[in-house]
Amino acid sequence: MDKNTFTKLSYGMYAICTKDNERFCGCIANSAMQITSEPATVAVSINHDNYTNEQIKKYKEFSLCVLGEKINPLVIGTFGFRSARDFDKFKNTEYFIKNGLPVCKEACAYFICKLIDFSETKTHTIFIAQVCECEILKDETPMTYSYYHNVIKGKSPKNAPTYISPEI
Numbered sequence: 001m002d003k004n005t006f007t008k009l010s011y012g013m014y015a016i017c018t019k020d021n022e023r024f025c026g027c028i029a030n031s032a033m034q035i036t037s038e039p040a041t042v043a044v045s046i047n048h049d050n051y052t053n054e055q056i057k058k059y060k061e062f063s064l065c066v067l068g069e070k071i072n073p074l075v076i077g078t079f080g081f082r083s084a085r086d087f088d089k090f091k092n093t094e095y096f097i098k099n100g101l102p103v104c105k106e107a108c109a110y111f112i113c114k115l116i117d118f119s120e121t122k123t124h125t126i127f128i129a130q131v132c133e134c135e136i137l138k139d140e141t142p143m144t145y146s147y148y149h150n151v152i153k154g155k156s157p158k159n160a161p162t163y164i165s166p167e168i
Contacts, residue, residue: 011145015065015079016044017095017102018055024095024102025084027052028076030145031124032064040131042113045124051084053125060115062129063098065107068140069147075106076148099133108140 017026031045044064046053056062067075078089094105103110113129120126 013067013143018062024090028080063101064111065104066109068108069143108138109136
């Protein structure tokens with residue numbers, strides 16, 4: 001089986017942000033999708049090991065920030081390759097607060113989401129959430145996962161659902 005075939009599926013690049021007791025946290029996700037338009041519902045997949053996963057379960061809300069092709073690569077590096085357990089990802093990230101949640105200013109759109117339910121897989125949690133608010137911030141092409149790999153030459157962190165071990 002050629003697992004690289006999965007890179008041909010259509011994915012986006014997203015910053016999923018929430019809060020903990022004292023600060024904001026977040027991570028990069030490439031698995032997000034609309035479930036229904038009425039009521040507006042989305043699903044995102046987050047690795048069990050991500051601190052953001054724990055905090056979404058605790059606070060039951062998150063922002064889904066759609067990253068565009070012109071996003072500063074440092075945003076992806078900050079949110080995708082460091083843990084919020086021991087690093088403040090928002091210290092050097094421009095953001096604004098919407099409904100108590102952080103939204104990356106560099107995103108081309110955002111969704112404010114309230115958790116409805118979740119389902120556990122072996123490595124990831126699939127969060128299902130109602131969209132409470134959403135807005136287009138920039139008229140910019142959303143980044144696909146293919147664009148991230150083929151144009152930016154980005155890599156997948158180990159916790160990404162699309163991570164492929166180098167020995168494969």
